[in-house]
Amino acid sequence: MITCPWCGTNYTSFQPNCDNCGGSLPLPPEVVPAASSVSLATPPPPPRDVPRQAVWHILSSDGWAISGLVFSLLGLVFVVVGIPLTVSLVAAFVGLPFGGLGVLFLSGGIPVLVWRYQMAHSTVEVLREGEATVGEIISVTQNYHVRVNGRYPWAVEYDYEVGGRLYADKVTTLSRPDLSQQPGSPVYVLYMRDDPEQSTVYPSPYGYYGL
Numbered sequence: 697m698i699t700c701p702w703c704g705t706n707y708t709s710f711q712p713n714c715d716n717c718g719g720s721l722p723l724p725p726e727v728v729p730a731a732s733s734v735s736l737a738t739p740p741p742p743p744r745d746v747p748r749q750a751v752w753h754i755l756s757s758d759g760w761a762i763s764g765l766v767f768s769l770l771g772l773v774f775v776v777v778g779i780p781l782t783v784s785l786v787a788a789f790v791g792l793p794f795g796g797l798g799v800l801f802l803s804g805g806i807p808v809l810v811w812r813y814q815m816a817h818s819t820v821e822v823l824r825e826g827e828a829t830v831g832e833i834i835s836v837t838q839n840y841h842v843r844v845n846g847r848y849p850w851a852v853e854y855d856y857e858v859g860g861r862l863y864a865d866k867v868t869t870l871s872r873p874d875l876s877q878q879p880g881s882p883v884y885v886l887y888m889r890d891d892p893e894q895s896t897v898y899p900s901p902y903g904y905y906g907l
């Protein structure tokens with residue numbers, strides 16, 4: 697059975713793309729050369745079809761992006777309320793602090809949103825174009841300091857080797873990592889050939905599972 701790494705739809709036989717979300721499906725296990733990694737779904741060769749919604753799924757499970765959005769929206773409301781009050785001079789003593797706070801929130805929130813959007817966008821680039829290698833999971837932890845939609849995000853730390861150098865990175869996700877992802881177990885890592893520090897794991901942890 698083949699499971700879509702992007703949305704979790706199951707297929708009994710191999711096909712290149714998912715009917716549900718359009719993403720590239722992993723190669724059937726028979727194609728995989730016999731290795732120590734027995735049951736890992738092999739990523740298809742790049743470029744992969746990554747569903748267009750992937751950026752939004754990454755952002756929707758990102759605590760930074762959500763805080764940035766909340767601050768930007770608050771800022772917008774404060775500006776919209778504060779500026780007319782100030783300009784009309786009727787209630788400038790209320791409008792000025794309101795507008796000022798709004799501008800402050802906006803100038804904090806928008807750069808965070810832009811930063812996280814760029815991060816999510818480069819993660820999608822790695823999923824689309826990255827080279828595949830087998831790395832190892834270092835730790836799987838749940839972060840109780842941050843809550844997103846009533847749930848605590850998971851962080852999966854992993855390391856991988858490119859050209860004799862060891863790299864470490866982590867991914868965060870709202871869905872509980874599957875049980876095979878335990879410290880010490882192998883995991884497929886995708887990385888950019890010209891910038892190996894940019895990486896993510898495969899299958900994508902940002903699927904719609906449980907979202």
Ligand SMILES: [Zn+2]
Nearest residue numbers: 700703714717
């Ligand atoms: Zn799919």
